[in-house]
Amino acid sequence: MKCGSLERHRVQFLAMKSVFSNRDCSQQSILHFAPEDFFKPFFQDRFGTVHTADLNARAVDFAIDIQAMPLDDSSYDVVFASHVLEHVPDDSSAIAEIRRILKPGGIAVLPVPIVAEKTVEYPEANPSDHFHVRAPGLDYFDRYSGAFASIEIITSEDLPAENQVFIFEDRSVYPSEKVPLRPGMSGLKHEEMVPICYV
Numbered sequence: 001m002k003c004g005s006l007e008r009h010r011v012q013f014l015a016m017k018s019v020f021s022n023r024d025c026s027q028q029s030i031l032h033f034a035p036e037d038f039f040k041p042f043f044q045d046r047f048g049t050v051h052t053a054d055l056n057a058r059a060v061d062f063a064i065d066i067q068a069m070p071l072d073d074s075s076y077d078v079v080f081a082s083h084v085l086e087h088v089p090d091d092s093s094a095i096a097e098i099r100r101i102l103k104p105g106g107i108a109v110l111p112v113p114i115v116a117e118k119t120v121e122y123p124e125a126n127p128s129d130h131f132h133v134r135a136p137g138l139d140y141f142d143r144y145s146g147a148f149a150s151i152e153i154i155t156s157e158d159l160p161a162e163n164q165v166f167i168f169e170d171r172s173v174y175p176s177e178k179v180p181l182r183p184g185m186s187g188l189k190h191e192e193m194v195p196i197c198y199v
Helices: 006-020 037-046 091-101 140-144
Strands: 029-033 049-054 076-081 102-109 120-126 132-135 150-155 193-198
Touching (some): 006 193, 076 091, 091 140, 140 150, 140 193
Parallel strands (some): 029 049
Antiparallel strands (some): 102 193, 120 132, 150 193
16 A cells, blocks of 8 residues: 555656656666556656566566565666555665666666654554555665665755645644654645655
8 A cells, every 4th residue: 555646646757757758768678666557658658668566466567575576687777666665664675676676777766755854663564654664754765875876856846836746734743643653744835755766
């Protein structure tokens, strides 16, 4: 289960459009983990090969665990996994696996919902918090730095003014009885952050 929204998808779409619009991806391959229909036309129009994967979903090409993927090294040009890693107990293994299956020069797009100042790990998946195993903070993308050569973070603020999309959400209600470990955040207007990770 993922907690995506139309607003988050729009920011991610615009960020990817800025990255891939000037690239010829017609001979390249992409692995879309936990696939959303929202992105299907964009990927199919640009990439020569589009594969989908998920641990539990049906109608995907590969029913696999992102923490240990039975895929060859250097087998994809791009991996896209939106709002996935906050559900994965061993995210360090998942990040390493994503890096392993990327070709030289590959790109991983790995956004998670940034809902705290600092990342908080939960002892187990919390069904009252979309089955997350952590509340990712502003420091979460530091976990990518060991696996990738460079990381570009595109935010709502980076988009053209006519396309700026923010997440409007009252996060000051946390912690709560059902989500006791998630810290609160002030303000109602929040940025979506899209990390573009380069091999």
